[in-house]
Amino acid sequence: MSDALLRALSTVQDPELHRDLVSLGMIERAELRGDVAQVKVNLTTPACPLKGQIEREVRAAVLAVAGVRELELVFGAMVRPPAQPPLPGVKHVVLVGSGKGGVGKSSVAVNIAASLAADGARVGLLDADVYGPSVAHMLGQGSAKITANTDRKMQPIEAHGMRFVSMANLTPAGQALVWRGPMLHSAIGQFLKDAAWGELDYLIVDLPPGTGDVQLSLTQTIQVTGAVIVTTPQDVALIDAARAIDMFRKASVPVLGVVENMSYFVAPDTGHTYDLFGRGGSRKLGEQFPLLGEVPLEIGVREDADAGRPAVLAHPQSAAALALRGVARRLAGQISVRTLADLPEQLPVV
Structure with missing residues (x-):
């Protein structure tokens, strides 16, 4: 993980959860390959209603990092269960x-x-x-x-x-x-x-x-x-x-x-x-x-x-x-x- 990228991504908040993507554990990958940043964001649901807004803000934050000219951004999803899941699985x-x-x-x-x-x-x-x-x-x-x-x-x-x-x-x-x-x-x-x-x-x-x-x-x-x-x-x-x-x-x-x-x-x-x-x-x-x-x-x-x-x-x-x-x-x-x-x-x- 790149510390510079994580610092940049920590300024991006999930618009519904009102916490930053890093503290929410939504960043699976944030690596620099030369001047190319490779980032994978795991949304809290595949049906995220504000995915477009998150994508725009992630791009703006990462491309503002010194030395980054290109962003390869991938989205995944990981639905988190409550503290007590209702049924096995x-x-x-x-x-x-x-x-x-x-x-x-x-x-x-x-x-x-x-x-x-x-x-x-x-x-x-x-x-x-x-x-x-x-x-x-x-x-x-x-x-x-x-x-x-x-x-x-x-x-x-x-x-x-x-x-x-x-x-x-x-x-x-x-x-x-x-x-x-x-x-x-x-x-x-x-x-x-x-x-x-x-x-x-x-x-x-x-x-x-x-x-x-x-x-x-x-x-x-x-x-x-x-x-x-x-x-x-x-x-x-x-x-x-x-x-x-x-x-x-x-x-x-x-x-x-x-x-x-x-x-x-x-x-x-x-x-x-x-x-x-x-x-x-x-x-x-x-x-x-x-x-x-x-x-x-x-x-x-x-x-x-x-x-x-x-x-x-x-x-x-x-x-x-x-x-x-x-x-x-x-x-x-x-x-x-x-x-x-x-x-x-x-x-x-x-």
């Missing part, structure tokens, strides 16, 4: 919930997971909506069946660069589950602990709507990193979202942010914007919690879900897909910020 468990049904919670959860995976993270997706599982259909795996591996653990199904488990892949199509609370608790425990999730940076959990048994079982079974609340702009949805937030507060689960889904609609023929459900109501919640994004209502998101391909992959340049990618990256940033609270003040250079 799983660094973060994030719950995606809503106070009521019909707000597009499952669609948001699927697209968050797909976006994080597309950015290079190791991602799992648990469909905990046992009574109304829809994740398998949205991923084009409705007819697939979960099998057991050689260790007699459930083998998650792989789709679009992630692993997932859903009750839809364990029961006959169209069969209703008539289960009481203890059976739900047992099923959730099996999904979490008896599935071969492997090494994951993030396990995204799609919760059923409301504040019932599944939510209680999850928060009592494992230590989760936090929750995301999905709502729509109208008052009735916001009232129910506030109830969901209160439930997580009572369960000591941090709320990482709010997503306003179906925020507005842009008519494809005229380009006129319609606020079908009002707009901006979630900003009231955003005064207490980060507003991760406002996702427009688009026909394509529904069509992509029915076709079994997340919108962020099927039509990545659509307005809804870009908003959902932003949601996922801001969420990853919030997770990094929360994890920082568990880190020592000074970390060794990697």
Whole structure:
């Protein structure tokens, strides 16, 4: 490691963590080869929302070092786990919930997971909506069946660069589950602990709507990193979202942010914007919690879900897909910020 380069890099702060890259242990390599500086920066998540800003500031700092004429900059990523990882091999468990049904919670959860995976993270997706599982259909795996591996653990199904488990892949199509609370608790425990999730940076959990048994079982079974609340702009949805937030507060689960889904609609023929459900109501919640994004209502998101391909992959340049990618990256940033609270003040250079 070059002392001159490390001194220069110590002036660059992570814009979300508000500490310099060197003390955060984000510099893997900082070497001088003649007048060429070779630097590798390990971001705290592959989905870093402010990578561009970090790159600009690193270039400015390094190229200001005497004798440096060129910079070869490489980025990696290392998602740090909390002090107490929730499951073996799983660094973060994030719950995606809503106070009521019909707000597009499952669609948001699927697209968050797909976006994080597309950015290079190791991602799992648990469909905990046992009574109304829809994740398998949205991923084009409705007819697939979960099998057991050689260790007699459930083998998650792989789709679009992630692993997932859903009750839809364990029961006959169209069969209703008539289960009481203890059976739900047992099923959730099996999904979490008896599935071969492997090494994951993030396990995204799609919760059923409301504040019932599944939510209680999850928060009592494992230590989760936090929750995301999905709502729509109208008052009735916001009232129910506030109830969901209160439930997580009572369960000591941090709320990482709010997503306003179906925020507005842009008519494809005229380009006129319609606020079908009002707009901006979630900003009231955003005064207490980060507003991760406002996702427009688009026909394509529904069509992509029915076709079994997340919108962020099927039509990545659509307005809804870009908003959902932003949601996922801001969420990853919030997770990094929360994890920082568990880190020592000074970390060794990697």
